Amino acid sequence: MTERLNPNDIAKAAALLRAGHLVAFGTETVYGLGADACNADAVAAIYTAKGRPSFNPLICHFADARTAFKYVTPTQLAKTLAAKFWPGPLTLVLPRTPNCPVSLLAGAGLPTLAVRVPAQATALQLLKHFGGPIAAPSANRSGRISPTTAQHVLAALNGRIAAILDSGPCAVGLESTVLDLSGPTPVLLRPGGISLEALEAEIGPIQHATTALHAPASPGMLLSHYAPTLPLRLNATSLAADEALLAFGPPLPGANLLFQLSATKNLAEASARLFEALHLLDAQSPAQGLARIAAMPIPLTGLGLAINDRLTRAAAPRDKM
Numbered sequence: 057m058t059e060r061l062n063p064n065d066i067a068k069a070a071a072l073l074r075a076g077h078l079v080a081f082g083t084e085t086v087y088g089l090g091a092d093a094c095n096a097d098a099v100a101a102i103y104t105a106k107g108r109p110s111f112n113p114l115i116c117h118f119a120d121a122r123t124a125f126k127y128v129t130p131t132q133l134a135k136t137l138a139a140k141f142w143p144g145p146l147t148l149v150l151p152r153t154p155n156c157p158v159s160l161l162a163g164a165g166l167p168t169l170a171v172r173v174p175a176q177a178t179a180l181q182l183l184k185h186f187g188g189p190i191a192a193p194s195a196n197r198s199g200r201i202s203p204t205t206a207q208h209v210l211a212a213l214n215g216r217i218a219a220i221l222d223s224g225p226c227a228v229g230l231e232s233t234v235l236d237l238s239g240p241t242p243v244l245l246r247p248g249g250i251s252l253e254a255l256e257a258e259i260g261p262i263q264h265a266t267t268a269l270h271a272p273a274s275p276g277m278l279l280s281h282y283a284p285t286l287p288l289r290l291n292a293t294s295l296a297a298d299e300a301l302l303a304f305g306p307p308l309p310g311a312n313l314l315f316q317l318s319a320t321k322n323l324a325e326a327s328a329r330l331f332e333a334l335h336l337l338d339a340q341s342p343a344q345g346l347a348r349i350a351a352m353p354i355p356l357t358g359l360g361l362a363i364n365d366r367l368t369r370a371a372a373p374r375d376k377m
């Protein structure tokens with residue numbers, strides 16, 4: 057059985073991690089499935105619990121930038137972005153330091169490491185208490201919808217992990233933005249909780265990863281990902297009788313089951329509710345005789361880029377997993 061811990065149990069959660077166990081914990085983005093990043097067996101257990109392809113590298117979480125930059129070598133841009141956006145939903149891919157003790161498996165054997173400092177009080181306390189890097193992918197089964205509540209985590213991983221540290225729902229609700237700073241120019245590997253516009257305002261133009269160039273390096277770019285069980289249709293402007301509605305703004309007529317992402321078309325609100333919406337529509341549709349989910353169009357600006365990224369992958373043909 058997976059033990060439920062609360063924010064008073066930080067010491068216990070840290071002790072479990074130190075002993076090589078898996079502990080899920082809340083961050084501002086989504087719940088992470090944490091392990092001691094320097095313990096190869098513990099990291100291997102993450103891949104097993106998630107059913108994750110072993111080539112997909114994990115993000116290492118730190119209590120602060122000073123600690124993170126002992127494990128990777130920061131560029132000037134990295135220092136600028138860390139000062140501006142950490143703690144926060146930004147992950148930086150940087151070269152490992154020569155004697156970096158993080159298990160090679162955590163980085164899937166790459167010469168780089170993805171690092172971030174989460175903006176969530178309980179997560180930061182856990183990281184401080186633990187003292188070293190915690191490797192943590194999203195705490196869901198590989199390819200499925202990311203978890204934004206402790207409930208979501210338990211539904212997918214109960215019994216497969218030692219404990220979950222319940223810190224309530226995640227405020228941002230979308231994974232961190234992943235930016236590769238290890239090459240000559242910055243490359244956006246995954247849109248996320250910090251918008252491209254906000255990053256470009258600090259450091260100038262950012263190249264978009266092309267699947268052909270970066271897919272092997274960042275398999276989080278796999279086409280089918282974040283997928284509900286039911287098929288998902290994008291940019292719906294009308295609704296079929298067997299469809300549940302993922303609404304953004306005034307809902308399309310005729311929905312028997314709908315989840316409103318944001319009545320006022322607020323993209324931050326929609327981000328925070330996106331995965332909750334997919335979990336709920338997926339769970340409740342069959343009982344209502346509904347077989348598919350239709351999503352209304354969402355603009356591609358600001359956090360809309362990340363929302364559309366997740367929806368596109370959730371809608372992709374499942375044989376592309």
Ligand code: TXA
Nearest residue numbers: 085088113114168169170193194231232273274275276
């Ligand atoms: O918000 C988040 O980032 C959450 C929370 C728990 O922090 N974590 C998360 O982890 O989303 P995960 O494992 O689901 O996604 C990590 C992404 C993947 O797309 C992976 O391919 C990419 O980061 N990544 C990790 N290390 C990398 C590296 N060295 N080079 C390129 N991409 C990397």
Ligand code: MG
Nearest residue numbers: 193194202231
């Ligand atoms: Mg994930």
